[in-house]
Amino acid sequence: MFEIRSRAGRIVLQIVATALVVPYLFPLIVMVKGALAGEGVGNFRAVLGVPGFARFFVNSVIIAAAVIVLVYAVTMMAAFGFAKLHIRFREVYFWLLLACLTLPEVVLLAPLFATDTKLGLYDTYWAVILPLAALQVPFAVLLTRNFINSLPDELFEAARVDGANSFRGFRYLVIPLTRPIAAAVLIFTLVAAWNDYLMPLVFLQSPSLQTITLVPQFFVGEFSNDQTKILASAVITAIPEIVAYLSLQRLFERGLSAGAIK
Template identity: 55%
Template sequence: MFEARTPAARLGLQLLAVVLVVPFVLPLVAMVQGSLAGAGLGNYAKVFATGVVGTYFRNSVVLAAATIALVYVTTMLAAFGFAKLRIAGREVWFWVLVLALTMPEAVLLTPLFVTASTFDVYNQPIAVILPLAALQVPFTVMLARTFFAGIPSELMEAGRVDGASIVQVFWRIVLPLTRPIAAAIVVLTLINAWNAYLLPLLMLNDPGQQVVTLLPSFFTSQYTNDQTGVLAAAVITAVPEVVAYLCLQKYFERGLAAGALK
């Protein structure tokens, strides 16, 4: 492990850490301070007085849970196949999948809207869940494939010698070893699904289907711009994912480190 041995090196690393952290911390501090301006905690009461916080949170939880489940299952199966199975054109298919990372979400909005309308799923959660999962899968597969490649093939061969099928080897031997990378995938997917804004804004027009990222819109319109309400709604929206990250931080960092090294 890298270690700074001299006082000057330690001071330099500390200053570097501060410089890297400050640009991320200052906006958060400003957001919390702004949410308490004027009426103080009354700004938060104003957000809950809209009567939609519970509905929006429930919809976001359902959307995030479904997206996480879909991304997890798809990623584990695909990463296992790309890392451990003999598949014709495996590398070609893998890099085709990785190329999907270059597709920005904004470019896909129009074709996704047309597709959702064609299949009559507009204004339904699945119209958001499937695109969100598809946008996450290329990166998570790329991350998990490296982790799977680091699992000794001898473990799989031992299972096959004992008579296990490839499905049993995956389920009973390989999958239990993937908990660190699975935690990283869950956290990354949770953050992206919870923070999704463009897709829910486009696909979910029914107030009963909308999610927490649309909560600040209650305080902005053509004639009003209540920034304290917007910031209070933003803080309320951010709390669950911050708590989830803090709970899974250890596993998340371990998974990223394991997925980055072969």
């Protein structure tokens, strides 16, 4: 870790850090200011009063939770295999998985629509959960594999000497030691699943299944476009993500920095 001892150096670093934060902070300030314009707090009351708002929120929680569980389970097992197990053509499989990062979400809509219709998944939670989880796994595996690579091989060798097989090593070594990177994966997956607009819009047609990201549609019509309430809905939508990040901030930062170093 680099350390700046001089006062002038710390001042310069503070100025640079502030300048880097401002471009990201400015849109948030504009969003909150716009949400309080016009009717003020009444904009938030109007959003909370949308018919079925509570159900939309619950649907988002269900989808986000299911995506997080799937991504965590698949990522941890795949990353452990790519990092510590001797698998034939391991690197080939890993790079094929990373190739999936090049696929934009919109390109997959047509094949996903045909697949969901044929399998009877259209207009169900799974039509959104499975594609969102699949899209998050490659990047999560990339981060987690690097983190697990940093774990000493001596730990796993000692476990094998004590009679532990690969599953027990995964359960008692990998799972407890990967909490920081698990927090990073959780935050990234939550943001992606919670904020996704396209998948629920295309694959969830029943009002009882729609998510909170579709709430702004209630304030946009042929003869109306209430931007203040749209911004208020965006603020409300962001609150769970902010709470989750603040709750896991330390683990998230540790996991993200460690996962970026091989």
